[in-house]
Amino acid sequence: MNLEISQLKLSLLSFTLEVDRRLDARITGIFGASGSGKTSLLEVIAGLRRPPGGRIVLDGTVLSDASQRVFLPAERRQIGYVPQDGALFPHLNVRQNLCYGHPRAGPEQRREITYKHVVEVLNLTALTERRVDSLSGGERQRVAFGRAVLASPRLLLLDEPLAGLDMELKERVIPYLFTIRDEFSIPMLYVGHDPGEIVTLCDDVLLLDRGRCVRRGSPGDLFAVSEAPRYALKPF
Amino acid sequence: MSFEVWQVAWFTTWVAATGTLLILPPGIALGWLLARKVWPGKTIVETLVALPLVMPPVATGLVLLKLLGRRGLLGRWLEALFGVDIVFTWRAVVIATAVMSFPLLVRTARLALESVNPRLEQVARTLGAGPWRVFWTITLPLAARGLMAGAVLAFARALGEFGATIMVAGFIPGRTATLSLSIYHLVQLSRDDEAWGLLVLSAALAFGALWLSEVLLRKKTP
Numbered sequence: 001m002n003l004e005i006s007q008l009k010l011s012l013l014s015f016t017l018e019v020d021r022r023l024d025a026r027i028t029g030i031f032g033a034s035g036s037g038k039t040s041l042l043e044v045i046a047g048l049r050r051p052p053g054g055r056i057v058l059d060g061t062v063l064s065d066a067s068q069r070v071f072l073p074a075e076r077r078q079i080g081y082v083p084q085d086g087a088l089f090p091h092l093n094v095r096q097n098l099c100y101g102h103p104r105a106g107p108e109q110r111r112e113i114t115y116k117h118v119v120e121v122l123n124l125t126a127l128t129e130r131r132v133d134s135l136s137g138g139e140r141q142r143v144a145f146g147r148a149v150l151a152s153p154r155l156l157l158l159d160e161p162l163a164g165l166d167m168e169l170k171e172r173v174i175p176y177l178f179t180i181r182d183e184f185s186i187p188m189l190y191v192g193h194d195p196g197e198i199v200t201l202c203d204d205v206l207l208l209d210r211g212r213c214v215r216r217g218s219p220g221d222l223f224a225v226s227e228a229p230r231y232a233l234k235p236f
Numbered sequence: 237m238s239f240e241v242w243q244v245a246w247f248t249t250w251v252a253a254t255g256t257l258l259i260l261p262p263g264i265a266l267g268w269l270l271a272r273k274v275w276p277g278k279t280i281v282e283t284l285v286a287l288p289l290v291m292p293p294v295a296t297g298l299v300l301l302k303l304l305g306r307r308g309l310l311g312r313w314l315e316a317l318f319g320v321d322i323v324f325t326w327r328a329v330v331i332a333t334a335v336m337s338f339p340l341l342v343r344t345a346r347l348a349l350e351s352v353n354p355r356l357e358q359v360a361r362t363l364g365a366g367p368w369r370v371f372w373t374i375t376l377p378l379a380a381r382g383l384m385a386g387a388v389l390a391f392a393r394a395l396g397e398f399g400a401t402i403m404v405a406g407f408i409p410g411r412t413a414t415l416s417l418s419i420y421h422l423v424q425l426s427r428d429d430e431a432w433g434l435l436v437l438s439a440a441l442a443f444g445a446l447w448l449s450e451v452l453l454r455k456k457t458p
Contacts, residue, residue, distance in 0.1 A: 047362075048358050048361070048362070073361070073366075074361040074362050075361045075363075075364050075366050076364075077362070078364075079362060080362060080363075081358070081362040082359075083359065087353070087355045087356050087358075087359040089356055089360070089374060090356075091377045091378055100360065100363050100365070100373075101360075101362075101364050101365070103364075148362075148363070151362075151363045153362075157362075
């Protein structure tokens with residue numbers, strides 16, 4: 001994966017989001033306090049917000065280029081997006097949710113990522129006919145991951161997907177993210193404000209503060225192990 | 237009850253249903269535009285649409301009469317193009333009830349569409365669904381109950397329409413006579429007993445429609 005974000009500018013309520021980075025890790029963490037522009041950055045990459053300035057290129061495909069007035073709509077970007085609550089469609093059951101973005105044309109074996117494989121890998125077999133309001137928090141997130149993966153994305157954006165889960169549940173869900181990364185080779189941008197999650201999951205981390213990328217490095221460069229919280233930002 | 241009474245009740249119900257069906261697509265479309273989009277002139281359109289709610293119905297009727305009459309802006313055009321007469325026909329009754337119900341439908345449609353979490357629509361788009369597919373498969377099913385309640389409310393409003401209808405369609409027994417027009421006519425002729433019969437009938441119809449609307453609104457959309 002090669003995501004180039006050049007001179008991106010987007011005015012938010014109290015500051016301007018400004019990012020100029022090239023990202024190529026398997027899982028890149030975007031870390032920062034609440035309201036630092038993390039979600040807005042994901043929305044811009046997903047095509048849910050049109051930035052007035054800057055250029056975003058994913059593996060050679062121009063997603064947006066303000067100077068050329070290019071803006072690829074979200075539905076044509078092949079970028080998966082999993083928000084904090086999973087945003088499962090409440091009127092569809094688990095199977096219908098999973099299949100929503102699954103390409104329908106062509107025989108099953110021609111598709112790179114199959115329904116059967118995803119359901120097996122994410123341990124969803126017993127859930128497929130369930131209503132989404134009957135699922136637990138961890139199950140909801142697994143279905144949301146599965147639904148995003150089945151759309152065969154080139155990049156998966158995860159916006160604090162574990163925020164609503166308790167510690168025990170988080171530890172049970174995290175291995176599924178590694179599975180998605182390894183089994184389906186899908187790179188991810190992982191937004192979070194829990195250093196523990198970032199250190200566990202990410203190979204590369206951007207630290208956002210009021211819309212600016214103030215530091216970048218490996219989790220080891222940015223975080224030091226401490227007592228409570230278990231990880232803390234290293235001093236600048 | 238006499239055949240005439242049932243005929244009037246049937247005509248009123250039919251006219252109200254037709255008027256509601258007629259305004260359903262534009263009402264939902266406008267409700268969606270008001271709920272989801274920011275555009276210049278939005279407040280003006282919103283106010284214009286709400287006007288029939290607060291203006292005297294007779295005044296709205298007068299505007300319609302001037303527009304749809306043979307010499308009117310629209311009426312002239314409709315007659316030349318399709319040879320269709322509007323005023324003082326059943327078509328005028330349908331249009332009058334539709335226009336008077338439109339603001340109610342747009343308001344409830346807007347509320348119903350606003351209640352759909354935009355995050356769900358955004359996620360659907362990242363799953364490859366274009367705007368139309370998102371609307372038909374996510375927005376519409378999730379807003380369906382509210383939209384149906386709005387349609388029933390518009391239908392109930394149409395059932396009782398009087399002021400605009402009398403202006404643009406007049407009272408022509410067997411052609412434009414609705415329940416409310418007939419009640420007024422009967423009272424004018426001092427045939428109060430018959431008017432009471434129609435009143436009971438129209439109250440029953442309105443009660444049924446409002447009850448259905450309440451039931452739909454109370455049940456939560458999944």
